[in-house]
Amino acid sequence: MEATNKFLENNKYYIRTVVVALLAFLGTYYALPARGLISMIPFLLVAVLFSVLIKIPIWQKAALFGLFALIFATVEIDYTHGIGFAALCILMVIFCSLAFYLLRKKKILPAIISILLISACAVPHAYFFGNIIKGLDADRILAEYIDERYTSEDTIISETYYDYKHGYYKANIYEKKRPTEIYSLTVINNYLYDSYRTYAEKQLMNRRMLDITSVLRDNFKSDKFEVIPLNISGYPFKSEITINDTNDYNSLMSFRIVISGQLDKDSFTDKAKRYYDTIMDNDIDFKKIVFVSKGTTNTTLRISVTTGPFMKDFPSLLKPPAIYGIDNRLFAYLNQS
Incomplete structure (x- = not known):
């Protein structure tokens, strides 16, 4: 026992450092x-506060917290985040050390300042790492959705975490065979946005998109156009979300056909009509197609059609010209030479 006490006494600095x-x-x-959710609990602040009570030089405490922060954040995120996280940890150690120093003075003003300093260390946690209560609520929403939509082992879903850049709680999702293609399940105001669902939906529409493109390309070889998948009406219904879905959604698919060039109303209407007739003559089923082109002024021309019987009078289907710029992809395509 005496030997143990002597060892501890002789090596207490090293023990404290460890x-x-x-x-x-x-x-x-x-x-x-x-x-995941554990990151939303302020373990970092608690760890810093406990470290302040241990008697080793402040610069060594700051260096240790900064070093581990730099290593972990650089490995898991990137070097920029590593530097930022390390700086945050160093400042927390300094602020908390100063707060404890002021508390020892046992005076009102220093005590108030010390409380403010500790509070200043708590604020970054809420900003960067989120709130555990809100995190648990978001995790519940995500878990219910995942249980319903993602039962396949082909997809990997991360723990729920807080995205401080946008202020949302989310989880990452990717396929085992394509781990570099990462999508997200994001909870915003108790509503869940699934970017993988959008990806899967577009993948399911690819074959029909290629059918339309091939037919039009065979008949209008010199034209410049692009067929863009929009959505599958009602997708994903009550089924699992997967790109291996074998259901036939062709009659529920909507597309946008962007016709390049600057066209007047008559030319655009005529070309859209010929495209439509070609698609129908080849028995290609769909729910809706929106023809879009750049007008002679800074506007876009649109015609929306279905497979219904009242799609013959195309001039009457022409939408009033709209201010140009529906979305970035369309904007870029219509402006290409």
Whole structure:
């Protein structure tokens, strides 16, 4: 027993350093988004506060927290985030150390300042790492949706985490065979946005898009146009979301056909009519097609058609010219030479 006490006494500095290093390791490791909901609990602030109570030089504490923060954030995110996270941790150590120093004075003003300093350390956690209560609510919404839509083992879904850049709670999703293509499930005001669903929907529309493109290309070889998938009406219904879906959605698919060039109303109407007739003559089923082109002024011309019986009078279907610029992709395509 005496030997143990002597060892501890002789090596107490090293033991304290190891304890601070352990606190720095745990605090920074569990603060990163990859830890999921755990990252929303202020372990980092707790670790910093405990480290302040341990008697080793402040610069060493700051260095340990900064080092682990730099390593973890650089490996899991990137170097820029690593530098930022390290700087944040160093400032937290300095602020909390100063706060404890002021508390020892046992005076009202220093005590108030110390509380403000600790509060200043708590604010970044809420901003960068989120709120655990809101995180749990978002996690519940995500879990219910995932259980309903993603039962296949072909997709991998991450833990729920907080995206501080946009202020939303989300999870990442990707396919086992394509791990570099990452999509997101994002909870915004209790509504869930699924970017993988959009991707899967477009993938299911690719074959029909190619059918339309091939038919038009065979008949209008010199024309410049692009067929863009819009959506499948009602998708995904109550089924699982997967690109291997074998259901026939052709009659529910809507497309946009962008006709390049600057056309007057008559030329645009005539070309859209000929495109439409060609598609119908080849028995290609769809729900809706929107023909779009650039007008002679800074506007876009539009005609929306279905497979219904009242699609013959194209001039009457022409929408009033709209201000040019529906979306970035359309804007770029219509302006190409």
